[in-house]
Amino acid sequence: xxxxxxxxxxxxxxxxxxxxxxxxxxxxxxxxxxxxxxxxxxxxxxxxxxxxxxxxxxxxxxxxxxxxxxxxxxxxxxxxxxxxxxxxxxxxxxxxxxxxxxxxxxxxxxxxxxxxxxxxxxxxxxxxxxxxxxxxxxxxxxxxxxxxxxxxxxxxxxxxxxxxxxxxxxxxxxxxxxxxxxxxxxxxxxxxxxxxxxxxxxxxxxxxxxxxxxxxxxxxxxxxxxxxxxxxxxxxxxxxxxxxxxxxxxxxxxxx
Numbered sequence: 001x002x003x004x005x006x007x008x009x010x011x012x013x014x015x016x017x018x019x020x021x022x023x024x025x026x027x028x029x030x031x032x033x034x035x036x037x038x039x040x041x042x043x044x045x046x047x048x049x050x051x052x053x054x055x056x057x058x059x060x061x062x063x064x065x066x067x068x069x070x071x072x073x074x075x076x077x078x079x080x081x082x083x084x085x086x087x088x089x090x091x092x093x094x095x096x097x098x099x100x101x102x103x104x105x106x107x108x109x110x111x112x113x114x115x116x117x118x119x120x121x122x123x124x125x126x127x128x129x130x131x132x133x134x135x136x137x138x139x140x141x142x143x144x145x146x147x148x149x150x151x152x153x154x155x156x157x158x159x160x161x162x163x164x165x166x167x168x169x170x171x172x173x174x175x176x177x178x179x180x181x182x183x184x185x186x187x188x189x190x191x192x193x194x195x196x197x198x199x200x201x202x203x204x205x206x207x208x209x210x211x212x213x214x215x216x217x218x219x220x221x222x223x224x225x226x227x228x229x230x231x232x233x234x235x236x237x238x239x240x241x242x243x244x245x246x247x248x249x250x251x252x253x254x255x256x
Contacts, residue, residue, distance in 0.1 A: 033135060169205045177209065
């Protein structure tokens with residue numbers, strides 16, 4: 001059952017591989033009578049089923065094609081077509097350019113291409129892409145991760161949630177998050193690289209992005225293996241003085 005209230009459920013947020021009690025990145029965003037599976041990292045399909053079956057989803061949205069954000073699309077494909085799921089129509093799937101061919105390349109085992117489009121109605125993201133899913137408006141913004149990658153702003157009539165995906169600090173994310181009620185932002189890196197391009201936030205960067213965007217609440221997610229959640233939250237709090245939470249696996253947050 002869905003509610004008009006905008007909610008975020010954390011299916012997992014581990015990186016770069018799942019832990020015993022924490023799948024990789026994945027979230028269920030629900031509200032206005034709609035359910036959207038946001039990122040499908042390994043292990044998240046199992047946790048998704050605590051809340052919704054594949055045939056109860058209104059859409060899937062994928063930030064980028066690293067495995068810790070997309071690998072469970074592979075088993076979702078088999079579930080959608082060859083198991084106990086009865087789809088009335090392919091599930092709308094919003095993802096980076098090339099997502100359908102990437103899935104087909106992995107799933108095809110004969111001369112005939114696997115019918116990806118029978119499971120998923122694929123629509124490729126671009127900078128500024130918008131989709132209407134029930135009462136939810138989804139706006140995607142290109143961000144900086146070294147590969148095609150997107151952040152997401154989900155809005156109802158009076159509430160807004162922004163998800164960073166994986167990205168270095170960048171004006172595009174700050175602009176997308178401006179004034180949002182809740183920012184779900186990654187804090188993967190212990191420190192910025194001394195050489196080469198930055199592709200993730202440090203906890204301090206996460207706090208800076210939240211402060212610069214003027215968000216109401218920060219939820220820290222995608223914390224790297226060399227940080228504890230408590231360390232990440234504490235370090236982010238040195239830069240952002242608003243409410244801060246950690247994206248605890250299994251937790252549900254109401255966007256207020």
